[in-house]
Amino acid sequence: MFWQGKRTLVTGASGFIGSHLVERLVSLGSRVRALVRYNSRNDWGLLELLPAEIRDQIDVVVGDITDPYGTAKFVQDNNIIFHLAALIAIPYSYIAPAQFVEVNCLGTLNLLEAARTHGVERFIHTSTSETYGTAQYTPIDEAHPLQGQSPYAASKIGADKIAESYYLSFGLPVTTIRPFNTFGPRQSARAVIPTIMSQALTGEVIRLGSLSPVRDLNYVSDTVEGFIKVAENHLAIGKVINVGSGRAMSIGELAQKIMGILGSNKTIVTEDERVRPENSEVMELICDNRQAKELLGWQPQVSLKEGLNRTLGFIKENLSRYKPMHYNV
Numbered sequence: 001m002f003w004q005g006k007r008t009l010v011t012g013a014s015g016f017i018g019s020h021l022v023e024r025l026v027s028l029g030s031r032v033r034a035l036v037r038y039n040s041r042n043d044w045g046l047l048e049l050l051p052a053e054i055r056d057q058i059d060v061v062v063g064d065i066t067d068p069y070g071t072a073k074f075v076q077d078n079n080i081i082f083h084l085a086a087l088i089a090i091p092y093s094y095i096a097p098a099q100f101v102e103v104n105c106l107g108t109l110n111l112l113e114a115a116r117t118h119g120v121e122r123f124i125h126t127s128t129s130e131t132y133g134t135a136q137y138t139p140i141d142e143a144h145p146l147q148g149q150s151p152y153a154a155s156k157i158g159a160d161k162i163a164e165s166y167y168l169s170f171g172l173p174v175t176t177i178r179p180f181n182t183f184g185p186r187q188s189a190r191a192v193i194p195t196i197m198s199q200a201l202t203g204e205v206i207r208l209g210s211l212s213p214v215r216d217l218n219y220v221s222d223t224v225e226g227f228i229k230v231a232e233n234h235l236a237i238g239k240v241i242n243v244g245s246g247r248a249m250s251i252g253e254l255a256q257k258i259m260g261i262l263g264s265n266k267t268i269v270t271e272d273e274r275v276r277p278e279n280s281e282v283m284e285l286i287c288d289n290r291q292a293k294e295l296l297g298w299q300p301q302v303s304l305k306e307g308l309n310r311t312l313g314f315i316k317e318n319l320s321r322y323k324p325m326h327y328n329v
Helices: 016-028 045-049 068-075 090-095 097-118 151-170 192-202 220-232 251-262 290-296 304-317
Strands: 007-011 031-037 059-063 080-083 122-126 174-179 181-183 205-208 214-219 240-243 248-250 267-270
Touching: 007 016, 007 068, 016 031, 016 045, 016 220, 031 045, 059 068, 068 097, 080 097, 080 220, 090 097, 090 151, 097 122, 097 151, 122 151, 122 220, 151 174, 174 220, 181 220, 181 304, 192 205, 192 251, 192 304, 205 251, 214 220, 214 251, 214 304, 220 240, 220 290, 240 290, 248 251, 251 304
Parallel strands: 007 031, 007 080, 031 059, 080 122, 122 174, 174 240, 181 214, 205 267
Antiparallel strands: 214 248
């Protein structure tokens, strides 16, 4: 088996996708080192929600990817690096753009240099569909131009290009995976689906930003399988690979679909504070996932309806983790 005994480092392990990836890697037999950003509470983020039998098999280390010395130490003795650590909240990037450059660009540089120094077998760098900006054509393939319509997107474009340079300049075995909008259990109310669900479960009004943007929605287990297949296939080295469902709907349609599942009919209100600046809003993201299918044999397995039901079950059981009436920047 490919993963038996493989030593893997997952940065951003305490986050939404990261925690699911860690759980999957442990189930495959990998020896996982999970990097969690240091905090004085010794809080492991969403790793705390993993079953004890999984959590006990993880080597949790605390640090910060913006520190090159600590980063070099964490990378050492690992075969494969999954780099997911990033600042990802688009509204917060309007407030703290310099912090996004520091974490997303310089942090990625630190990891790439450490990986080069220690001769890792594979480096899987995580991008985002936001780097494409509003679609010039759909579905969006990997050749689509990049456009930084938010400081977040710009910082991720920078990180993607730094990763590309380490492949082209130094031969580091880098693959960039570019997930479209991932959803599922454990996701925070920073994302639109938990925002809609938590409000629909607790109030009569659902407060959102713009309802017209179109998003490609991919369930988290399918996104995680994209990471796994990218790492397993040497033909992915040097490439950028989209991972998305290839299906999409507007935010307004999504809200109506979720209310249909709940059997409710709440009022939807657009709040100005939740609306992106006009030229910053990415209006349409629909994934062309042909390369992932043809090169990796990957394709989504979970339908949108099934994924929404699973997510809703988690939110119902963990509603105390959410603050439905507050705008989560």
